[in-house]
Amino acid sequence: MDIAAPRAYHPPMTHAPDADLLIAGGGNTGAALALAAASAGLSVILIDPEPVARRAAPDFDGRAYALAAASVRMLTALGVWPAVAAEAEAMRAIEILDGRLGDPGPVRLRFEAEDLDSAPFAVLLEDRFLRGALLDAVAAEPRITHLSPARVVDHEAGPAGAVATLDDGRRLSAGVIAACDGKRSLTAARAGVTWARGRYDQIGLVCAVACETPHAGVARQVFYPGGPFAMLPLPGDRVSIVWSERVREARRIAALDDRGYAAEIALRAGGLLGRVALAGRRWAYPLDFSLAYSFVGPRLAVVGDAAHGFHPIAGQGFNLALRDAAALAETLAEARRRGEDIGAPAVLERYQQWRRFDSTAYGAATDGLNRLFSSDFAPLRALRDAGLGAVSRLPALKRAFMASAAGASGAAPRLLRGERP
Numbered sequence: 091m092d093i094a095a096p097r098a099y100h101p102p103m104t105h106a107p108d109a110d111l112l113i114a115g116g117g118n119t120g121a122a123l124a125l126a127a128a129s130a131g132l133s134v135i136l137i138d139p140e141p142v143a144r145r146a147a148p149d150f151d152g153r154a155y156a157l158a159a160a161s162v163r164m165l166t167a168l169g170v171w172p173a174v175a176a177e178a179e180a181m182r183a184i185e186i187l188d189g190r191l192g193d194p195g196p197v198r199l200r201f202e203a204e205d206l207d208s209a210p211f212a213v214l215l216e217d218r219f220l221r222g223a224l225l226d227a228v229a230a231e232p233r234i235t236h237l238s239p240a241r242v243v244d245h246e247a248g249p250a251g252a253v254a255t256l257d258d259g260r261r262l263s264a265g266v267i268a269a270c271d272g273k274r275s276l277t278a279a280r281a282g283v284t285w286a287r288g289r290y291d292q293i294g295l296v297c298a299v300a301c302e303t304p305h306a307g308v309a310r311q312v313f314y315p316g317g318p319f320a321m322l323p324l325p326g327d328r329v330s331i332v333w334s335e336r337v338r339e340a341r342r343i344a345a346l347d348d349r350g351y352a353a354e355i356a357l358r359a360g361g362l363l364g365r366v367a368l369a370g371r372r373w374a375y376p377l378d379f380s381l382a383y384s385f386v387g388p389r390l391a392v393v394g395d396a397a398h399g400f401h402p403i404a405g406q407g408f409n410l411a412l413r414d415a416a417a418l419a420e421t422l423a424e425a426r427r428r429g430e431d432i433g434a435p436a437v438l439e440r441y442q443q444w445r446r447f448d449s450t451a452y453g454a455a456t457d458g459l460n461r462l463f464s465s466d467f468a469p470l471r472a473l474r475d476a477g478l479g480a481v482s483r484l485p486a487l488k489r490a491f492m493a494s495a496a497g498a499s500g501a502a503p504r505l506l507r508g509e510r511p
């Protein structure tokens with residue numbers, strides 16, 4: 091895509107822009123990007139149509155995120171981590187099993203956090219704590235203006251800057267606009283960005299359960315023919331269940347009462363959790379794949395789910411979004427230090443170069459893993475069991491997988507190393 095050719099732009103900007111960076115979308119990605127950019131000295135306007143009080147409500151989203159060690163370092167550098175540390179559970183080991191309904195099968199592969207220098211390599215944190223802490227940090231940061239509820243309905247880019255139009259008619263100018271408005275990003279689409287898209291015949295079922303058997307910090311993922319069934323340790327005796335099922339079966343299960351639903355979970359846990367009881371609401375997420383062909387447009391950067399929405403099999407979506415946010419903040423800050431126009435095509439291209447390959451590689455890996463493991467086809471079963479056995483017997487390969495899960499592979503932006511951008 092030719093990012094050097096901006097769309098028609100009027101009227102010309104004759105005054106200083108309202109902010110360096112305008113962010114369309116104040117979900118977790120947009121809030122993290124706002125904090126990252128502000129920590130680099132940039133002024134930010136953050137816009138979201140959902141009222142803050144609703145987004146901060148504990149029942150807004152039922153997900154728990156597996157946050158890589160590098161993501162925790164970034165949240166620490168941004169001052170967010172102290173507010174949520176007590177709510178996080180360290181992941182001490184990961185076990186991979188390949189099962190059939192009613193029998194999770196033997197552990198095929200086990201990763202120990204101690205095998206990596208920086209144990210633990212990931213922590214589990216529920217959205218209700220993360221989102222609230224991000225919003226509090228945004229409110230406390232004087233470089234961020236948070237407009238909510240407000241929606242970006244149009245934008246234009248020109249040589250001197252970009253101008254966004256909000257649903258109440260306000261027009262706000264900035265050097266760069268970041269599209270953080272999720273998988274169906276209208277902001278990116280308006281700038282001509284297109285996506286490779288696909289829909290899985292699966293729904294993601296999510297809930298927390300209280301379980302009889304202590305989890306001891308072990309995250310388990312059992313591959314069933316219908317999709318992966320993950321049991322992720324939460325503080326206390328609770329476990330977050332993230333479970334992909336074929337759409338028909340997921341609809342049947344979703345219609346069950348709480349006891350029936352818990353029985354389906356116990357069947358898939360196959361005794362690994364002991365007796366289970368639901369600990370909170372049940373959630374369902376449609377599962378699809380999207381990857382933007384371009385991460386940039388005229389004075390525009392595409393970030394988080396707006397750029398890439400993958401299957402949750404590897405729990406990497408928000409970790410990737412944090413990498414995007416850190417890379418964009420660092421790229422813009424460096425351009426500012428060098429005296430460049432932060433919205434210049436060459437600057438945005440540096441962000442795209444940094445993030446597109448990593449995201450594409452993750453997208454291919456998660457899509458391939460889901461296809462390989464969500465199948466009962468005998469040759470595929472043999473292939474994957476042989477593959478798991480091979481990884482298990484090769485310590486160097488195992489360490490490489492774990493370093494990747496900890497977010498320690500590739501060229502990490504400074505924030506992911508715990509440094510200011």
Ligand SMILES: Cc1cc2nc3c(=O)[nH]c(=O)nc-3n(C[C@H](O)[C@H](O)[C@H](O)COP(=O)(O)OP(=O)(O)OC[C@H]3O[C@@H](n4cnc5c(N)ncnc54)[C@H](O)[C@@H]3O)c2cc1C
Nearest residue numbers: 115117118119155156242271272394395405406407408409
């Ligand atoms: C079942 C499941 C489990 C997952 N588990 C993990 C995990 O363990 N680890 C992990 O790292 N990731 C995980 N993920 C992925 C993670 O949840 C997402 O990557 C992340 O939530 C994306 O956040 P976002 O802010 O980019 O997008 P969204 O959450 O979609 O936010 C987009 C925001 O944009 C706003 N918006 C929309 N239109 C406009 C507009 N016109 N103007 C302004 N604002 C607008 C919306 O109101 C919204 O607040 C999981 C996903 C699923 C489905």
